[in-house]
Every structure is written in C-alpha cells, then in structure tokens.
Amino acid sequence: MIKKLFTRKDFIESLKKAGDSYKIFVPVKEGDFHNFRPLDQETRPSLDFQNTRLSAKSVVYPQSERMFECITDPEAPEKGVLKEAEKDYTPRAIVGIRPCDAQSFHIVKKNFDNAEYRDPWWVRRFESTVLVGLGCSEPCPTCFCTSVGGGPFQEEFLDAILYELGDEYLVKAITPKGGDFLSKLTGGADADDASMKKAGALATGAAEKMTSTLPSDKLKDKKVNDLFKAPFWEDVAFSCINCGTCTFLCPTCWCFDIQDEVHGKQADRIRNWDTCMSPLFTLEGSGHNPREKKLQRVRQRFMHKLKYYVDKYDNGVQCSGCGRCVRYCPVNIDIRKVAGLMNEF
Ligand code: SF4
Numbered sequence: 228m229i230k231k232l233f234t235r236k237d238f239i240e241s242l243k244k245a246g247d248s249y250k251i252f253v254p255v256k257e258g259d260f261h262n263f264r265p266l267d268q269e270t271r272p273s274l275d276f277q278n279t280r281l282s283a284k285s286v287v288y289p290q291s292e293r294m295f296e297c298i299t300d301p302e303a304p305e306k307g308v309l310k311e312a313e314k315d316y317t318p319r320a321i322v323g324i325r326p327c328d329a330q331s332f333h334i335v336k337k338n339f340d341n342a343e344y345r346d347p348w349w350v351r352r353f354e355s356t357v358l359v360g361l362g363c364s365e366p367c368p369t370c371f372c373t374s375v376g377g378g379p380f381q382e383e384f385l386d387a388i389l390y391e392l393g394d395e396y397l398v399k400a401i402t403p404k405g406g407d408f409l410s411k412l413t414g415g416a417d418a419d420d421a422s423m424k425k426a427g428a429l430a431t432g433a434a435e436k437m438t439s440t441l442p443s444d445k446l447k448d449k450k451v452n453d454l455f456k457a458p459f460w461e462d463v464a465f466s467c468i469n470c471g472t473c474t475f476l477c478p479t480c481w482c483f484d485i486q487d488e489v490h491g492k493q494a495d496r497i498r499n500w501d502t503c504m505s506p507l508f509t510l511e512g513s514g515h516n517p518r519e520k521k522l523q524r525v526r527q528r529f530m531h532k533l534k535y536y537v538d539k540y541d542n543g544v545q546c547s548g549c550g551r552c553v554r555y556c557p558v559n560i561d562i563r564k565v566a567g568l569m570n571e572f
Pocket residue numbers: 466467468469470471472473474504555556557558559560
C-alpha cells in the first residue's frame with residue numbers, strides 16, 4: 228500500500244494534475260467557513276479547518292437531482308414517456324473529508340442499499356467516490372465521534388488518509404480504491420519510519436483529546452412507545468424554531484421530497500433534500516398533517532436517529548458525532564443531552 232510524504236504545496240499541485248482522471252472535491256475557505264468545492268486550476272484548497280460547515284454528502288447525494296424527464300409537447304412522438312434523466316457517475320474523490328463524515332456515508336448506506344431497497348443512483352455514485360480523509364488532530368469540543376463508533380483518525384470508512392505533519396502531509400492508502408487514486412499523484416517521497424511514528428503519535432494524542440460523548444448504550448433496550456410518550460419532549464422542543472438547520476447540515480439525514488416541474492415543453496421529476504422539521508414534510512393532500520405540532524417533529528428527528536434506526540439496522544445510532552447540529556442550532560438544542568434523556572428514561 229502506498230505511503231508517501233508530500234510538502235503541502237506539492238500535494239495540492241499533484242492533486243490538480245490528478246484532476247484529469249477524477250473529479251476532485253476539496254475544502255475551500257468561504258468567509259468564516261469551509262465547504263467542499265470542485266478542484267480546478269483556480270481553486271485554492273484550504274486544509275486548515277476543524278470541519279466544513281456543510282458535509283460532503285451532496286457529492287454523492289445532490290441537494291436537487293433530476294430523476295426522470297419527459298416531453299410534454301403534444302406533437303412529439305415521445306410525448307408523456309418518462310425516461311431516466313442523464314446522471315454523472317464520473318470517478319470522484321473527496322479529499323480532506325473528516326473520518327466522521329466518511330462514516331456518515333456508511334450509516335446512510337443502510338437506508339439506500341439494503342436487502343429490501345436499493346437506490347441505484349446513490350449506490351453508483353458512492354461506488355464511484357474515493358474518500359481521502361484528513362485525520363482530525365484538534366477535535367472540536369462539540370465532536371463526539373469516539374462514542375458513536377468512530378475516531379479522529381479512524382481508517383475503517385476511508386479509502387486513504389492524510390496526516391498533517393508540520394509542513395508535510397503523510398498520505399496513506401487504506402483500500403485498493405484509495406491506492407488507485409494515490410497512484411495518480413505524482414511527486415512525493417516514500418514515507419520513512421520516523422514519519423509513520425509521528426503519525427501514530429498524532430492519532431493517539433487526538434483520541435485522548437476527545438472527551439465529549441453521546442450516551443446510547445441502553446437505547447436498544449427501551450420500548451419505542453415508552454420513549455415516544457416520555458414527558459421530556461415538551462421541554463426538548465420548547466425552544467426549537469423549526470429552522471431545519473440541524474437536518475440540512477447533518478451528513479446522516481437523508482430525507483427527500485419528489486416534485487414534478489414543467490418548463491416549456493419539458494417536464495422533470497426532481498428529488499430534493501427535505502426536512503422532518505418542516506410542517507410541510509408530512510402535510511398530506513387531504514390537509515391532514517400527522518405531525519402538525521412542533522413537539523411531534525422534534526421528537527421524530529431524535530426518535531429516528533436514536534431509536535428507530537437503532538432498532539431497524541442494528542448499526543448503532545444514525546449519527547457520526549460530527550457535532551454540526553450542536554454547533555449551529557440557533558437555540559442550542561444538543562443531541563448529546565437528548566440522547567442522555569432517552570438513554571436514562
Ligand atoms: S437547528 Fe435547532 S432550532 Fe433549528 S430546527 Fe434544528 S433543533 Fe430546531
């Protein structure tokens with residue numbers, strides 16, 4: 228397996244050259260935040276960040292996606308025939324993804340690729356994507372990956388990983404897919420034992436800095452109806468303004484809505500990310516809404532992540548501990564505290 232050392236500058240240059248074979252996404256500083264953007268000759272990647280504001284989920288699961296299309300022109304021979312819209316499955320690499328966000332794809336995969344249902348677009352795009360992680364040497368106080376099956380340098384869900392060693396990056400392949408991608412990077416020197424030791428120490432030090440946790444050990448044993456009827460939901464939901472920030476930023480939220488749109492003589496069936504925090508999400512055509520109250524929607528978000536997913540997939544909680552919802556909720560609703568209430572109820 229490839230293990231190489233690059234200077235920061237050489238690493239970025241070699242990524243730009245690899246852009247002929249892959250569509251590459253890198254973190255870019257935008258104002259006070261970082262987000263993933265496609266790499267081209269003008270892009271200025273910045274790997275000095277704690278985490279991106281938005282996760283990289285849209286690289287595999289676009290915020291809006293044309294699923295099907297059809298011609299509405301009454302004169303056209305193909306009028307009204309629904310055809311699959313063209314999709315982009317170009318090999319792609321997400322460089323600089325944090326290990327928690329890589330784990331998120333594996334949490335979400337349980338929904339999009341299981342024995343009952345298979346979403347061919349999500350699956351094919353995920354399979355075309357190489358995850359090149361950036362180990363997290365300074366986790367935020369709001370991060371809690373180690374308590375939900377991850378870790379700041381966890382390799383399990385990555386294809387390759389970067390260790391920041393001063394002015395250099397140690398780049399290590401983890402899977403054959405990661406090795407194929409790294410083989411396209413020119414330059415760099417073979418990593419020596421001293422750098423490998425430094426990388427190991429960095430990973431150990433980072434894990435020791437993680438103190439925040441999400442309690443979940445008793446969730447599986449709870450009865451769904453007991454948690455559903457628990458009295459604490461009133462308090463949990465009280466301050467929520469249903470802005471949807473938590474679900475929009477969350478790398479493990481997958482809900483979508485499907486809409487038909489007509490432009491001229493072309494009709495598109497589009498799927499868009501949606502949020503259970505919006506009353507419209509469950510509004511039925513009859514006007515009935517099974518989750519018309521805020522309490523019901525807030526409860527749904529936490530019950531889905533911390534109980535329904537747990538029971539259905541036996542794969543831990545539907546959360547990778549990235550801490551985004553904790554950091555960006557305008558009224559400080561904290562999933563760690565809610566998990567604590569549920570776990571101890
Ligand atoms: S970010 Fe906070 S206020 Fe906004 S919907 Fe989520 S829990 Fe409610």
